[in-house]
Amino acid sequence: MDIGAETEKEKAAAGWEWRTPASMVLVQLFITGMILLSKVSIGGGIFIFALLAYRSLFGAVFILPFALISERGKWKEMGWHAMGWIFFNAFIGYAVPMSLYCYGLRETTPSYAVIFVNLIPLATFILSLVFRMETLRIWSAIGSLKIAGVLFSVGGTMLISLYKGKVLHLWDPILKNHPKEQTAEGAGNQLRGTIFLVGSSFAFACWYLIQSKVHKVYPYKYWSSMATCLVGGFQTALVGIILNTEKNAWKLGWNIDLVTILYSGALATAGKYCLNSWAVAKRGPTYPPMFNPLSVVFTILLDSIFIGDEITVGSLLGTTMVLVGLYTFLWAKSKEVPEK
Template identity: 25%
Template sequence: MSVVGGERSVVEKWSPVMVIVGANIAVGSVNALVKKALDGGVNHMVIGAYRNAISAFILAPLAYFLERKIRPKITFRLMIDHFISGLLGASLMQFFYMLGLLYTSATVSGAFLSMLPAITFALSLILRLDSVRTLKTKPGILKVVGTLICISGAMLLTFYKGPQIANFHSHPEALHHHNNNDQDKANKWILGCLYATIGTTLLSLWMLFQGTLNIKYPCKYSSTCLMSIFATFQCALLSMYKRRDAQDWVIDDRFVIFVIFYAGIMGQAVSTVATSWSIKKLGAVFASVFTPVTLISATLFDFLILHTPLYLGSIIGSVAAIMGLYVFLWGKNKELEIVATLCPPIQNEDKNNTNNNNGSRLSV
C-alpha cells in the first residue's frame, strides 16, 4: 500500500510539470506555424477568431459531459470575469503577440514569452499580490536580479539583430528584399518587439487573473470554453482595425487551414486547459517558469522544419533571457527552502497535539 501510495504521490507531484511542459512545446510549434501563415498575408485576428471558435467547439462537449454535475451556477459576475479572461488571455494578447510574431520571428517572440515569470513577478509586486518586504531577503534580491537580466535580454533582442549566423536553406529573394528595405525592416523589428512585450504582459495579467478565477470557478473545461467563446467575438471585432473585407474570412490555402485547426486544438484548447490546471496546482508564477520550453520548441521548429535563418542578436538575447530566468528560479527555490524549514515544526506540533488528543480519547 505504501509503495502504491508513493507512486501515486510522485505522479501527482510531477503531472502538473509534465502537463505545462507539453503545453509550452505545443505553443512553440504553433507560433512557428502561425508565423509562416502570417507571412502569407493572412489577417492575424482572423486566425485568432477561428482558433478560438475551434477551441470552443472542441471543449463544449467535454465541459457538458465531464463537469455538468460539479459546475457552479453561472452568475453575471462570472460572465464578466470570463469576458475579461478572454480579453487578457486570448483576444488582446493574440492581437499584440501575433503582430510581434509577424514583424520578428518565432524565436524572438518565444524569447519574450520566456520572460513571462519575471514579468509575472513584477506585476504581482505592483498589484500587491507579493510582499515588497521579500525584496530585502536573499531570495528577493536574486529574483530582482533575474528580472533585470531578463529585461536586458529583451533590450538586446529589440535593438540588436546582428549578422545571420546559420541558415541551412538559402533564401536569395528574401535576402535581396531585406537589403532593399533595411531601414523598414529595422523599424518593424523594433515595433514587433514592442508588440511582443505588450502581448506577454497581457498573458502575465491573465495568469494572475486566472489564479483567482480558478478559485471562483474551478471547472477547467467550462471556463476555457467560455473564455474561447468570448474571445472569438472579440477577435472578430479586432480584425476590423485594419480593413473590413469579408474576403479575409475565406481561407482556401490548405496550409493555413491546417495551421488554424492545429492552433485551435493544440495552441488554444489543449494548452489553455493545461495551463489553467497547472496554475491551480502550481500557482501563476511557478507555472510561468516553464515558458522557456516555448522558446526552445519554436526555435527548433522554426529553424529545422520551416528553415528560418537565425541571427546573432536573437541567440545572445535569448540566452540572456533564459539566464535571467534561472537566476530568478534560484531565488524562488531559496524562498521555498526557507518556507520548508519553517513549516515542519508547525506540522510536528500539530501532529503531536493530534496524537495527544487521540491518546486521551483512547484512554477514556
C-alpha cells in the first residue's frame, strides 16, 4: 500500500512538473500574440486609448467569473480605502504604462518593444534600491551576479538601439502592411518610441512596488484584478474622450481591432493572470519571470514571419545579451528567496 501510494504521488508530481512550465510558455505566447496584434491594429489606425479602454473592460468581464467562483461575496469587503488604492493601482499599473507602451510600439517594432517588457524586473530592482526597499551586497557572489545581469541587459538594449549590422533575409513576410524604408524621420520616431518604452518600464516597476500595499488593504486577487481592469478601462476611456470625441474613433467592427481587443482581454489579461497565479502557488513568485525572455524570442520570430520586420545581426546579439543578463539576474534573485 505504501509503495502504491508513493507511486501515485510520484506520478502526480511528474504531472505538475510538466504542466507548470507548459503554462508559463503559454503565457509568453499570449503576450507575444497581444504585442503583434496590437502593432497591426495600431498600424491600421485604431485610436490607442479606445484600444486600451475596450481591452481593459473586456479583461474585467473575463476575470469576473473567476472572482465570483473563487472569492464569492468578497466584493462586499471592498471599502473606500481599498477602492482608493485600486484607483491608484489602475492608474500606475495600467493607464500610464500601457499608454506609453502602445505609443512606443507605434513608433518602433514588436521585436524592439518586447525587450522593454523584459527589462521591468531590472527597473523594479533599481527602484527598490533607490527607495531602500532592497539591499545589495556588492561584494557577495549573488550581488555581483545581479549587477552583471543588469549591466548585460542594459548593454544589450543599447546595442539593439544603436547597432543594426547586416540584415538577415530569412523569409518573406505573410502580412505586408507597412513599408520598410528607413528615413531620418523613422530614426527620430524610434528615439521617441524608446523614450515612451523606457517610461512604460519604469511605470510598471513602480506598480510592482505598490502591489504589496494593495494586497494588504484588499487581499482578494481576483476581485482586485477585476476592479483594477474596470477602473483602468474608465481611466483610459476618460483620457481618450478628452483627446478625441469623434464617434468613428470609438467604433468597433468585425475586423482585426475586435480580435485584438478580445484576445488581449481574454488571453493576455485574464488567461495570463490566472496561469501566473497558479504557477506562483505551485513554484513561488520568482518562477514566472524566469520565462519572460521567451517572449523576446517568440516575438522576434513571429514578427519577422508575419509582419516582416527585419532581423539584423545587431538585434540578435543585443537580444542574446538581454536574455543572458535577465536570466543571470533572475537566477541570482531567486537564490535570495529562502526555501519554504
